[in-house]
Amino acid sequence: MPETTAGKGYGALTGLMIGAAAGPIGAIAGVGAGFWMGGTVQEASDLSGTAYEIENSQGERSIVRSPNARFTPGQKVTQKGARLVAQPD
Structure with missing residues (x-):
């Protein structure tokens, strides 16, 4: 989004x-x-960033902004501080 x-x-x-x-x-x-x-x-003006809704293992959801990295829906990620990092498949 x-x-x-x-x-x-x-x-x-x-x-x-x-x-x-x-x-x-x-x-x-x-x-x-x-x-x-x-x-x-x-x-x-194409200056918007990207935000992702993520769900942790307890089922809690949160919104995380990601200005540079791009992910696909359903992709597994790890949150490291304020950043999202893709998990290897």
């Missing part, structure tokens, strides 16, 4: 600052619009 957290964060902050000129309602609307637009722009 594309990972666009940075774009959404910057978009929401920018929207907040612009919308605040119209008052509290404008600030809320600005945050929502900026959040959506920031993620969309980051993905459209």
Whole structure:
């Protein structure tokens, strides 16, 4: 799945600052619009990262960002700190 957290964060902050000129309602609307637009722009400009949902041996799921490595669904991986490493088949 594309990972666009940075774009959404910057978009929401920018929207907040612009919308605040119209008052509290404008600030809320600005945050929502900026959040959506920031993620969309980051993905459209092909600057999004990649995030993977992984499941450990206890069945707990978590989302891990992987800016460089690419994996296929179902591939076995090991988490080493904040990084994912493919397990040999």
